[in-house]
Amino acid sequence: MSSPHIKSAVVLAALTALDEGRTPERQVYREAVRTLLTALAERAPGRSVEVRVPPYGAVQCVPGPRHTRGTPPNVVEMTPDTWLALATGRLSWARAVTDGRVQVSGNRADLADHLPL
Template sequence: MSVIREQDVESGRLALEQWRAAALSNKKAGDPTAPVDLPRKDCGMAVRYSLYLLSMRAPGGAVEVRVAPWAAVKILDGPNSDPHNLTPPDTIELEPEVWLRVACGISSWDAEREAGRISAIGERDDLSSLLPLV
């Protein structure tokens, strides 16, 4: 199953552009971690679209990237899910604002991880080589 419906791809792209512009404004104002004030629907669409971009960049089923409550996507080649619990051996969880910051290059994977805002389990728990997406 796709993380975004085909008819929503353009809306997702626009939502991600809006989010990024607002986050860049926050960063220029000196607070890159300030929340971006977008409608909930647009934030969800930006997350779904960015995860779609990630899945296109790194297809596979060995690492699950979860951005609750909006979406999760499986990426990268390697051992797939255990057939009994369907969870890949490597799992990464992020809050939507954190995910969008690293996806858009507002902050780095390493900075967010060092700040304790990324939960990652497994051997392939570093997505820095795939980011930013835009």
């Protein structure tokens, strides 16, 4: 957890709320998700995979063929709490996929090499 994004106050506030069994305030949750999605896009620049964390955000990342129209062929989708756990190393990619906490489609939709942030 050395990234400045992961140490940001909003990410820590969201993680603290989740650790206490509470749902973070909507604005805190949104900003934490977006902060970590931005960090992913910076770590794995590209446009071949779309990562979705509804209702708070989505980014395109990972080098490779660029998608321009319609539904992307490589999509990763998960809940905000799953995204925070993956991005901060509290949950492994393999476990999240095995447990069905992450929905993936496409042969490039594997973020294991880019997580945790």
